[in-house]
Amino acid sequence: MNYDYDVIVVGGRVAGSATALLLARLGYRVLIIDRSHPSKDTFSTHAIMRSGVLQLQRWGLLQRILDHDTPPIRRIVLGFGQQEISFDFREAFGVEALYAPRRHILDVELLAAAIEAGAEFRQGYRLLDLIFAENGRVTGIQANANGTQTELRARFVVGADGMRSRVAAAVNAPAYETHPAVSTYAYGYFAGISSGSYDAYFVPGVAAGFIPTNDGLTAVFTARPNNGSLIDDDEFYRLAAAASPNMMAQLKTAERMSPFYRTLGLPGFLRVPGGPGWALVGDAGFTKDPISAHGISD
Ligand SMILES: Cc1cc2nc3c(=O)[nH]c(=O)nc-3n(C[C@H](O)[C@H](O)[C@H](O)COP(=O)(O)OP(=O)(O)OC[C@H]3O[C@@H](n4cnc5c(N)ncnc54)[C@H](O)[C@@H]3O)c2cc1C
Incomplete structure (x- = not known):
């Protein structure tokens, strides 16, 4: 043939x-x-994880992503209710940061x-x-x-x-x-958030976080169990406040630069x-x- x-x-x-x-x-x-x-x-x-950044590096493409002023993410913050832990990204195999282009x-x-x-x-x-x-x-x-x-x-x-x-x-x-879709998500892009780290906050029934990206923007997401309805604008902020008062404090002074994008999961x-x-x-x-x-x- x-x-x-x-x-x-x-x-x-x-x-x-x-x-x-x-x-x-x-x-x-x-x-x-x-x-x-x-x-x-x-x-x-x-958000790209270590294995993804490593592949970009090995394929000789990481610099092309950095050339778009993609910010390096060198710190990860995880919050579980009152408890918060943060750790620095450990350099390995020539990869010194995570990225979220x-x-x-x-x-x-x-x-x-x-x-x-x-x-x-x-x-x-x-x-x-x-x-x-x-x-x-x-x-x-x-x-x-x-x-x-x-x-x-x-x-x-x-x-x-x-x-x-x-x-x-x-x-x-x-x-x-x-497995069925168990979590419902909404996210949008904000200016004026200085976190610079991957932040993910969890309390029972809620997850929320920051993903720093290009053009000085941060993708902010919230999630909760899928009950058949989408997360509307008001609920987005309520979920963020429930997940982390620190996160909500930053959101209050930030400017939303995009619509919210939503999915049932x-x-x-x-x-x-x-x-x-x-x-x-x-x-x-x-x-x-x-x-x-x-x-x-x-
Ligand atoms: C709300 C949300 C948040 C997410 N956040 C993250 C995150 O932070 N980090 C992460 O790693 N992943 C995340 N993901 C998952 C990530 O988006 C997917 O894993 C990724 O896009 C999969 O890439 P892909 O190339 O396999 O498929 P896709 O990105 O879906 O691309 C498929 C391509 O196929 C084309 N196509 C489809 N059908 C046809 C057809 N019949 N003929 C021709 N072309 C066709 C489409 O046009 C499209 O370009 C998220 C997903 C969602 C929904």
Whole structure:
């Protein structure tokens, strides 16, 4: 069979671009398709954990993230009711801080690096279905390419298309360890918060915290158990006050610079991650509650 590519990666954000980058650096002919573009912000905060920063460093991309004046986070503060502990980030393997770049910076830099490594990117391509050989192996994709239906062949198709993965649905990838959405979240961006650390505060039934990011802004989040209703503006501040009076004191003098973004929560699950001619990466294979702040790093 004539293949157009060695690998087609569906989804061009953190998981897809990182996978494409590594494959292209190994010399494979890689195509990334995305129905959208990673320069559009996505619904997510963006605290990267040590493993994620380490990967950026190893791939030679950390400096590109720092070039956007992404602030270093060298201290972590954890509050549990009256008790608060803080600790400094320990330098290891050349990584001296954590970072929380906005997704329109992180995802765009990852995609740019994948393209520089030789991957091709096609925007406005929405996966419709996979193409299967008679023996059941995946051999390509059917996509809506900016309004035109098209078929492309590849030895391998990688689903990096998020938790509602079309690739996973097409191959019927079984999910396991499934859990309902238990926590409801809201977050927004504020100016004038000087914390400079990852702060996470917990009291029974409430979590809240600070994630310092680009442009002098801090992503502030609150969370509580999912009772079927979203966190409205008033409740956002009530939850912050309940989680930590210190946090609320800082919020009072801060200026909100964005709307609040809200979700009832995310289910958690793993999916069987691969089969003949296909694989799943990122949220497509492993979606978890955002409180873990590990989706990007994983
Ligand atoms: C409220 C909230 C807060 C979070 N906070 C954090 C945090 O602080 N730290 C952290 O590490 N993680 C966090 N996460 C999780 C994180 O956002 C995800 O783990 C991460 O975005 C997964 O990246 P991905 O590349 O796998 O998928 P996605 O970011 O979902 O990207 C999937 C891509 O696939 C494309 N796509 C989808 N379907 C198709 C199709 N049919 N055809 C073509 N393209 C398609 C989409 O356009 C998209 O670009 C949070 C999530 C939420 C909801």
